Amino acid sequence: MNCVALAGGVGGAKFADGLARAIGAESLTVIVNTGDDFELYGLHISPDLDTVMYTLAGIANPDTGWGIAGDTWRNFEMLERYGVAPWFRLGDCDLATHLLRSEMLADGQPLSAVTRELCRRLGVAPRVTPMSDDRVRTVVETEVGLLPFQEYFVKHHWQPAVQAILFEGSEEAEPAPGMLRALETADTIVICPSNPYLSIDPILSLRGVRDVLLNATAPIIAVTPIIAGEAVKGPAAKLMRELGKEPSAVEVARHYADFVNGFVLDERDVALADQIKAMGIGVFVADTLMKSVDDRAHLACDVVSFADRLRPEKLGGCRLNRADGSSR
């Protein structure tokens, strides 16, 4: 099995973790959004890469979904004593990642190699790759002006109404080494339940990615990040309203309609299935909420099985023994 997942932060990380559990780490490649990357104190911060890496390493903070479980804030408190009140809080342990990453980047290593090395050191077995080694920065055009992504997201708590989203540098940026080839040779491609506009679109904006997806022989499955008109986490639904779209799974399916073969709809939205099927997209209905680690694995197992039904020859793939005895 050879599955490639496109992911952003928390939702994508949880689903990628489920995939690793369902199909085995060696069968999984995760391509991660880096449009949210930014610099703080000269350190290179890659929030989505970190969330995916920490989640796959089993050290993610279960309450926030980002950062490291049990992290402390002594460094932050000292920064406050210095009169600096950064709007982006870096935990004491989390800082180690940024220090090492920044040092390796300064030594001239590309972000993909740095990510591979950090993952190796944390015992993360799936291949995790940034979408690009080049600088791409998501910039949000809002009612209060252009905001770099983290200012919009963290500093302003995604409250300013969004008018447009730009991916600075994406036209010049190369997809990370091996990334297009991984998509071409995948037997399953999954768009994780991440924000389509802020987390997945930066990846799709890179040269060649959309073409590879349009020509892919592997089934491409998108998992909804919208349940009953609301995002599980983050600004997706609010953003959709501001962009003049109805916040619903149907709109998400439409966003990916050019290239997806299957869509995983939440069971709370089963009434929307026909609208999505009408776009020529297969639909699988599931509980997509992933409250527990088991939920992640079970959902991933179901999604892989769903993909299997969308291609001529069956690959199987899910290794889980489902507690309910199903091997859907």
Place this chain on the structure above:
Amino acid sequence: MNCVALAGGVGGAKFADGLARAIGAESLTVIVNTGDDFELYGLHISPDLDTVMYTLAGIANPDTGWGIAGDTWRNFEMLERYGVAPWFRLGDCDLATHLLRSEMLADGQPLSAVTRELCRRLGVAPRVTPMSDDRVRTVVETEVGLLPFQEYFVKHHWQPAVQAILFEGSEEAEPAPGMLRALETADTIVICPSNPYLSIDPILSLRGVRDVLLNATAPIIAVTPIIAGEAVKGPAAKLMRELGKEPSAVEVARHYADFVNGFVLDERDVALADQIKAMGIGVFVADTLMKSVDDRAHLACDVVSFADRLRPEKLGGCRLNRADGSSR
């Protein structure tokens, strides 16, 4: 009163703190060795500046003399989890200093301005200045080869025998802005009880410094870092033996004999007073160990009064009400 102190790390910091308490912060300028500075994870670390700054801010770790009291090691533990075992441990709070300093330096601010700003934010009232805004690096020629200072000092715990000490960059480096002028206009100059070879010599190696001291009108007093043939802390005595010198206060006095007018000898070494006086240097005998904060202030008060006796017109200067009623 206008006192300028030359200082290295722990001993220098304690004595500078005593001076600030004895004569008032506004009367004190501390010139600090930066030959020990180095880079770790791309961060600029200034160990002696930090020790002086933390000590004057009242937040220095009383047990180690360096670092911040009550600091924690979560970041370090995470680095260990990453398989990195840095030989220089940075505490979680301490890291805030390095992050801010590095960011300000990267923004193009000189180290002297950065130091002023960090001190201001920590409420440190004396003027603290690095000896230079330019890069000077102490390199130790040892039996195992050339070692950058921190490798010699921390990684190898100053165990390799020293053959020579070099100050890379000191010929090209400019003394920090205002530093020579501060020495010229001082009414008291004190060489703190710091390592003469590793902490004070880097300052003396800078262009113009030795000339200013040779021509100074102010009394120049050195406080011994050697008591009964041993350093209070660190490698001074061991180093002296390795350099073929007798580890004694007499050798320290001889090292500074060109320009000092007075020498503060520890009471345990009173028998050496005549040898130092024979060099034409005034001697004041005191308990120089500085076990408590009060000890620092009392010693500083005595040193300032000693300086006062070495010049024609008396300035006074010490503001302390000595518990023993003396106003020596």
